[in-house]
Amino acid sequence: MNERLAVRTRGRGLCEVTADVQAVVRGAGVTDGLCTVFIQHTSASLTIQENADPSARHDLEHWLDRLVPADDPHFTHTLEGPDDMPSHIKSALTSTTLSIPIVKGRLGLGTWQGIYVWEHRDRGAERHLLVHVSGK
Amino acid sequence: MNERLAVRTRGRGLCEVTADVQAVVRGAGVTDGLCTVFIQHTSASLTIQENADPSARHDLEHWLDRLVPADDPHFTHTLEGPDDMPSHIKSALTSTTLSIPIVKGRLGLGTWQGIYVWEHRDRGAERHLLVHVSGK
Amino acid sequence: MNERLAVRTRGRGLCEVTADVQAVVRGAGVTDGLCTVFIQHTSASLTIQENADPSARHDLEHWLDRLVPADDPHFTHTLEGPDDMPSHIKSALTSTTLSIPIVKGRLGLGTWQGIYVWEHRDRGAERHLLVHVSGK
Numbered sequence: 001m002n003e004r005l006a007v008r009t010r011g012r013g014l015c016e017v018t019a020d021v022q023a024v025v026r027g028a029g030v031t032d033g034l035c036t037v038f039i040q041h042t043s044a045s046l047t048i049q050e051n052a053d054p055s056a057r058h059d060l061e062h063w064l065d066r067l068v069p070a071d072d073p074h075f076t077h078t079l080e081g082p083d084d085m086p087s088h089i090k091s092a093l094t095s096t097t098l099s100i101p102i103v104k105g106r107l108g109l110g111t112w113q114g115i116y117v118w119e120h121r122d123r124g125a126e127r128h129l130l131v132h133v134s135g136k
Numbered sequence: 137m138n139e140r141l142a143v144r145t146r147g148r149g150l151c152e153v154t155a156d157v158q159a160v161v162r163g164a165g166v167t168d169g170l171c172t173v174f175i176q177h178t179s180a181s182l183t184i185q186e187n188a189d190p191s192a193r194h195d196l197e198h199w200l201d202r203l204v205p206a207d208d209p210h211f212t213h214t215l216e217g218p219d220d221m222p223s224h225i226k227s228a229l230t231s232t233t234l235s236i237p238i239v240k241g242r243l244g245l246g247t248w249q250g251i252y253v254w255e256h257r258d259r260g261a262e263r264h265l266l267v268h269v270s271g272k
Numbered sequence: 273m274n275e276r277l278a279v280r281t282r283g284r285g286l287c288e289v290t291a292d293v294q295a296v297v298r299g300a301g302v303t304d305g306l307c308t309v310f311i312q313h314t315s316a317s318l319t320i321q322e323n324a325d326p327s328a329r330h331d332l333e334h335w336l337d338r339l340v341p342a343d344d345p346h347f348t349h350t351l352e353g354p355d356d357m358p359s360h361i362k363s364a365l366t367s368t369t370l371s372i373p374i375v376k377g378r379l380g381l382g383t384w385q386g387i388y389v390w391e392h393r394d395r396g397a398e399r400h401l402l403v404h405v406s407g408k
Contacts, residue, residue, distance in 0.1 A: 032137070033268075034268050034270065047228050048178065048232045049224060049228060050178045055212045056224050059213045059221050059224075059225075062210060063208070063210070064225075066210070067203075094229070095232075099233045100174055101172065101266040101267075101268040103138050108138070108174060109176065110175075110177055112177075113176065135270075
């Protein structure tokens, strides 16, 4: 079973989608199985991160932005703006796809884990995810 | 089929779990299928790395530790200790989930590949994995 | 269903395999399901990246090569050549496995997404992938 989700991001940073993915799992009526989330973009990605303290997500975003700064003079792929090439690199360093076991009808996340879309462009955008659920 | 594994790590670095995951696959009695490993933490992660020469894993651990040092003055998420925020970043840069095809009843790993839990906290901890097996 | 693909790379950089993976999906006759690609190496990896402008892939490769230079004096794992240890690190920072939902008989990739083998050794090699397809 595949379902497409649209997520509206509001600029660079992490946007939680745990409840949206859990709703797809619930709708599929699967008790034991596997849920795969796939993002259909190369300038935004997915990550599973701590969902408790927002300072962790803030530091994560800022650290990655220092690692891959927008003003790198080596970049040649600059037609789509200075934040485009860093977005592709940040996507390659994080995840385009995540697979999470379903246990007793729920995503088998740890206590402090949340699923996030990680927007790498300066402006937000409508981002599309495919959520695949298999099992019984 | 889902099974939960507990792994005791002994401080920062890679801890091999290939045999544990292979045992779950064997127990499931699946000949052709897919095995997904998921770690329920955001300060430890998963990786598939060379299982031959320990120096490769040593260099890998040290390289990542130099990339994400614990004393970064930009960090604001410091309540859980100086090794906590680097652990979240290292987890985001590596893998929370791995999917490995099962071929003839065995994990389809290459000759030199092993599955590792990558502990990012200074002290070891009991870490939990979910292993999902599907197929026939 | 599992199929093994051999890919010949021509030195460091990205080598597109989208059509090869799509051909396995077509051959499996699956309309809705999941396709998992796994690379059986620790010195080459997988990524989903922009398939439009080659300059994006060029910048990506050069950026990662600057992040993980071959002449790092800290490396102790050097017996297999100066490009071996950087290859393991680059593999750990990118992906060994990718899972892509299958929608209406085709890989559910976004408009600008392609699947690539990322060769990290200076010389190309024959690289092996396992492609697993499930669904109906």
